[in-house]
Amino acid sequence: MAEFDQSKIRNFCIVAHIDHGKSTLADRMIETTGVLTSREMQNQVLDNMDIERERGITIKSQAVRMVYKAKDGEEYVFNMIDTPGHVDFGYEVSRSLAACDGAILVVDATQGVEAQTLANVYLALDHDLDVFPVINKIDLPSARPDEVKEEIEDVIGIEAHDAPLVSAKLGTGIEDVLESVVHKIPAPTGDSSAPLKALIFDSVYDSYRGVIVFVRVRDGVIKKGMTAKCMASGASWEVVEVGYFGPGQFIPCDELSAGTVGYFTASIKNIQDARVGDTVTSVSDPCDEALPGYKKVMPMVYCGIYPADTARYPELRDALEKLQLNDASLFYEPETSQALGFGFRAGFLGLLHLEVIQERLEREYNLDLVTTAPGVVYKVHKTDGTVFELTNPANLPDPAEIEYMEEPIVNGEIMVTTDYVGSIMQLCQERRGKYISTEYIEATRAVLKYELPLNEIIYDFFDALKSRSRGYASFDYEIKGYEQSELVKLDILINHDQVDALSFIVHKDGAYERGRKMCEKLKGEIPRHLFEIPIQAAIGGKIIARETVKAMRKDVLAKCYGGDISRKRKLLEKQKEGKKKMRQIGNVEIPQQAFLSVLKLDEGN
Amino acid sequence: MKTLGVYIHIPFCKSKCLYCDFLSFPEGRERQALYFDALKKEIEVCSKECKEYLVDTVFVGGGTPTSVDSDHIVHIMELIKTHYKLAEDAEITIECNPGTADFSSLKAYREAGINRISIGLQSPDDVELKMLGRIHNRQQFEECYNNARRAGFTNVNVDLMGALPGQTLEMYENNLDYILKLDTPLEHISAYSLIIEEGTPFYDMNEKGQLHLPDEDTERNMYHRTKEILAGNGYKRYEISNYAKEGYECLHNIRYWKCREYIGFGLGAASFLKCRRFRNTSDFSKYTSYFLSLSSERNSEMKADGTGAFVREDFEELDRKALMEEFMFMGLRMVSGVSVREFEERFKTDIFDVYGNVISKLVEEELLERHGEFLRLTDRGLDVSNYCMAEFLL
Numbered sequence: 001m002a003e004f005d006q007s008k009i010r011n012f013c014i015v016a017h018i019d020h021g022k023s024t025l026a027d028r029m030i031e032t033t034g035v036l037t038s039r040e041m042q043n044q045v046l047d048n049m050d051i052e053r054e055r056g057i058t059i060k061s062q063a064v065r066m067v068y069k070a071k072d073g074e075e076y077v078f079n080m081i082d083t084p085g086h087v088d089f090g091y092e093v094s095r096s097l098a099a100c101d102g103a104i105l106v107v108d109a110t111q112g113v114e115a116q117t118l119a120n121v122y123l124a125l126d127h128d129l130d131v132f133p134v135i136n137k138i139d140l141p142s143a144r145p146d147e148v149k150e151e152i153e154d155v156i157g158i159e160a161h162d163a164p165l166v167s168a169k170l171g172t173g174i175e176d177v178l179e180s181v182v183h184k185i186p187a188p189t190g191d192s193s194a195p196l197k198a199l200i201f202d203s204v205y206d207s208y209r210g211v212i213v214f215v216r217v218r219d220g221v222i223k224k225g226m227t228a229k230c231m232a233s234g235a236s237w238e239v240v241e242v243g244y245f246g247p248g249q250f251i252p253c254d255e256l257s258a259g260t261v262g263y264f265t266a267s268i269k270n271i272q273d274a275r276v277g278d279t280v281t282s283v284s285d286p287c288d289e290a291l292p293g294y295k296k297v298m299p300m301v302y303c304g305i306y307p308a309d310t311a312r313y314p315e316l317r318d319a320l321e322k323l324q325l326n327d328a329s330l331f332y333e334p335e336t337s338q339a340l341g342f343g344f345r346a347g348f349l350g351l352l353h354l355e356v357i358q359e360r361l362e363r364e365y366n367l368d369l370v371t372t373a374p375g376v377v378y379k380v381h382k383t384d385g386t387v388f389e390l391t392n393p394a395n396l397p398d399p400a401e402i403e404y405m406e407e408p409i410v411n412g413e414i415m416v417t418t419d420y421v422g423s424i425m426q427l428c429q430e431r432r433g434k435y436i437s438t439e440y441i442e443a444t445r446a447v448l449k450y451e452l453p454l455n456e457i458i459y460d461f462f463d464a465l466k467s468r469s470r471g472y473a474s475f476d477y478e479i480k481g482y483e484q485s486e487l488v489k490l491d492i493l494i495n496h497d498q499v500d501a502l503s504f505i506v507h508k509d510g511a512y513e514r515g516r517k518m519c520e521k522l523k524g525e526i527p528r529h530l531f532e533i534p535i536q537a538a539i540g541g542k543i544i545a546r547e548t549v550k551a552m553r554k555d556v557l558a559k560c561y562g563g564d565i566s567r568k569r570k571l572l573e574k575q576k577e578g579k580k581k582m583r584q585i586g587n588v589e590i591p592q593q594a595f596l597s598v599l600k601l602d603e604g605n
Numbered sequence: 606m607k608t609l610g611v612y613i614h615i616p617f618c619k620s621k622c623l624y625c626d627f628l629s630f631p632e633g634r635e636r637q638a639l640y641f642d643a644l645k646k647e648i649e650v651c652s653k654e655c656k657e658y659l660v661d662t663v664f665v666g667g668g669t670p671t672s673v674d675s676d677h678i679v680h681i682m683e684l685i686k687t688h689y690k691l692a693e694d695a696e697i698t699i700e701c702n703p704g705t706a707d708f709s710s711l712k713a714y715r716e717a718g719i720n721r722i723s724i725g726l727q728s729p730d731d732v733e734l735k736m737l738g739r740i741h742n743r744q745q746f747e748e749c750y751n752n753a754r755r756a757g758f759t760n761v762n763v764d765l766m767g768a769l770p771g772q773t774l775e776m777y778e779n780n781l782d783y784i785l786k787l788d789t790p791l792e793h794i795s796a797y798s799l800i801i802e803e804g805t806p807f808y809d810m811n812e813k814g815q816l817h818l819p820d821e822d823t824e825r826n827m828y829h830r831t832k833e834i835l836a837g838n839g840y841k842r843y844e845i846s847n848y849a850k851e852g853y854e855c856l857h858n859i860r861y862w863k864c865r866e867y868i869g870f871g872l873g874a875a876s877f878l879k880c881r882r883f884r885n886t887s888d889f890s891k892y893t894s895y896f897l898s899l900s901s902e903r904n905s906e907m908k909a910d911g912t913g914a915f916v917r918e919d920f921e922e923l924d925r926k927a928l929m930e931e932f933m934f935m936g937l938r939m940v941s942g943v944s945v946r947e948f949e950e951r952f953k954t955d956i957f958d959v960y961g962n963v964i965s966k967l968v969e970e971e972l973l974e975r976h977g978e979f980l981r982l983t984d985r986g987l988d989v990s991n992y993c994m995a996e997f998l999l
Contacts, residue, residue: 565931571991575991575992576996
């Protein structure tokens with residue numbers, strides 16, 4: 001590693017709109033540089049979590065080192081840093097970008113520039129990265145590379161006339177991309193003799209080695225045996241191992257010098273001690289100031305997570321603990337619900353993050369979960385002048401004690417073909433969006449800007465957007481801040497018992513509609529009992545909607561023919577099994593999916 | 606001596622009714638003959654494992670047993686008598702559909718020792734019969750019924766179905782009234798509600814909203830009226846959907862509900878023998894080719910544990926827990942309920958030690974009651990028997 005002089009190093013990332021082929025291009029580059037044989041290549045080398053592969057989204061950023069022999073006869077070291085593709089992980093993206101000197105922008109030759117393309121390019125430019133575009137999917141019949149090039153120049157304002165034309169799928173044009181990396185991305189700068197200054201852009205937890213910290217060394221050298229510390233957390237340790245990233249593996253080396261990208265381990269037990277964005281320096285010879293941009297990411301979306309089988313609470317706790325080792329942005333604390341028993345209130349960066357964690361708990365830890373409707377963090381200003389952050393609707397104080405409430409608002413950008421502008425605007429209106437502007441980026445496409453309450457987009461906004469634009473709209477947002485809002489808590493009463501896990505915060509104008517739909521939905525979810533069950537929605541003490549589950553009059557097995565008792569037994573067992581999966585509220589048994597019904601209120605409308 | 610029930614399955618019928626999900630199908634005479642050859646072989650080879658039993662009930666069911674050549678049935682009865690110890694007063698039932706049994710065959714059954722006949726009337730209303738896909742009409746039932754009496758049957762059951770598509774309470778009561786006014790009063794009545802089973806034409810029609818079933822309240826009213834009307838005519842309900850004149854309860858069915866042993870012969874027939882449940886294959890070719898391949902010289906033997914008997918499937922060894930559960934959920938089908946003393950004799954433990962919580966819960970919900978040494982479902986409990994029975998699974 002040390003033999004390589006800085007001028008032969010290129011640190012870059014690939015940015016793209018989702019599905020424009022970023023991971024496939026990365027795979028082809030790795031393949032072409034010969035680090036791996038084709039046979040060793042799994043389909044997408046960089047995405048090594050199952051969920052990522054299935055959803056086609058890169059969740060944790062990772063890095064890989066490649067050795068490329070360029071046309072000028074020189075060997076170059078490429079450090080490619082893969083960035084997460086979803087807005088939930090915006091901060092991780094920004095730290096990954098900060099570790100790079102340049103970026104490849106992948107644009108789909110059939111779809112052109114999309115909302116996330118813009119957002120990601122601007123983010124890259126904000127980090128002073130040199131960006132060059134690559135036009136992908138030129139093998140598709142509907143590819144229009146020339147138009148897309150023009151679009152890139154017009155809309156983004158970066159040069160695109162000599163952009164490599166690529167089919168990552170077929171492997172064509174990859175050589176051009178690699179050459180462009182050599183020529184268009186600058187070599188890193190940095191002084192290896194200065195005090196150590198390295199940026200943490202990711203970290204993973206390994207049960208044998210502790211936290212593996214991914215760093216970009218700006219200045220100085222990090223080597224085995226030295227004592228390093230994190231400037232924000234203040235934690236320090238002796239470095240046990242340093243190395244760089246082979247595809248899917250870690251390759252130890254002696255030291256990492258200024259301009260390089262690699263990892264180190266130091267028996268770090270707690271991932272919170274080495275958070276993304278922190279600066280690593282040497283204890284004996286510290287640098288003057290930390291690298292800019294560190295912030296502790298705050299969860300934006302909260303929900304309750306409960307084990308379906310109450311006896312498995314300890315397993316859920318252990319699983320969350322383990323997941324948190326790998327995910328510094330996952331937050332959780334114990335909570336108790338009358339309806340659901342012991343569980344946790346967990347905070348996430350966004351809805352995707354929530355879904356990913358939920359799936360990992362279910363898949364990797366084999367847990368059946370009941371999750372309550374996700375909510376955002378509200379600021380409650382009380383009459384006594386205090387302010388607190390509300391993450392669980394059940395904790396909302398008495399209305400008499402509330403001066404006013406605030407909710408988080410996002411700046412949303414929706415890119416859509418002009419045909420669907422009307423229906424998308426209508427959707428934004430329905431979601432309490434505040435119209436800001438429309439910009440036409442070309443004759444057929446527009447960017448709509450809206451301010452939207454976060455709690456209106458965390459459920460099914462993406463789905464609604466896709467269905468109302470036949471898949472043509474793309475959406476990106478960032479948190480704007482908090483604004484005062486007329487919010488109320490909607491409670492659900494089942495057989496006159498309030499069910500805490502079903503309460504949620506809603507804008508007062510939408511409360512009646514939501515309450516009505518909730519009752520309707522629950523009526524369909526709750527099986528008939530021996531007695532009649534009223535389902536009511538209430539605000540404060542006032543009932544605003546009601547449905548009734550009629551009493552069961554009959555529940556009889558068919559006649560037993562020919563002594564076929566096994567079949568009858570199976571029927572009864574199924575009935576009993578179904579009952580086990582229910583939650584008891586008073587004397588009513590509620591199936592677990594009822595707790596999710598609040599999420600699906602727009603179905604079938 | 607231990608007693609045993611024998612069930613014989615005849616999987617043939619003239620045509621499939623629209624609501625039927627039983628193992629039955631129309632079949633030509635040659636294939637029927639093939640089946641009976643196999644069935645006879647099965648009855649022969651199984652006699653070894655039933656040596657220590659006295660057979661006191663036989664039930665020939667289907668399908669439509671009376672739709673096949675009566676000689677087959679007569680042969681089967683002869684085999685039973687030859688190879689098994691048949692009690693002198695055994696109850697021997699055959700299921701019969703109107704329009705498939707003439708006087709001579711009914712007489713042949715009676716002479717072969719069959720002493721109880723169960724006639725699948727379902728409805729005396731020709732419009733309803735047609736809608737159900739039945740092949741007979743009311744007049745054919747009357748002929749069949751009178752012939753059965755003439756042939757010497759003194760224990761006759763009629764199946765009556767309620768909650769039919771488009772049926773009103775009044776229409777149903779008329780049907781009940783009809784079977785109560787037969788020249789010779791019936792000894793036994795099975796009155797049950799139409800159940801829409803998956804995989805039947807009725808299921809698909811219902812999914813498409815074409816069936817117009819009576820609502821639940823009407824169905825329950827039919828059920829409750831049945832009990833009242835039949836009680837007024839001297840029929841006692843002894844099981845959820847079975848009514849009998851004193852002394853005419855169906856012993857074979859009671860055997861099922863009391864979890865006593867039985868062996869099933871024929872395609873798909875279920876058995877409960879020596880604490881094991883199992884069933885014959887439902888694959889016609891597999892069943893017939895297996896038994897037809899057994900040469901008579903070879904001392905072939907069927908074993909309940911499944912060795913050398915690959916036509917038997919779904920073996921299930923019932924442990925004490927499963928036996929207790931079945932004793933309860935089957936027993937509670939009977940209006941008389943389950944005997945606390947019998948439970949203790951069978952399982953050497955107090956029923957309240959095992960089911961105390963369930964019993965008090967159901968008693969509190971007024972679904973279960975104690976009557977002498979019996980625990981039985983209340984009328985309301987019988988309405989929601991599924992709910993109650995599921996509680997007895999441990």
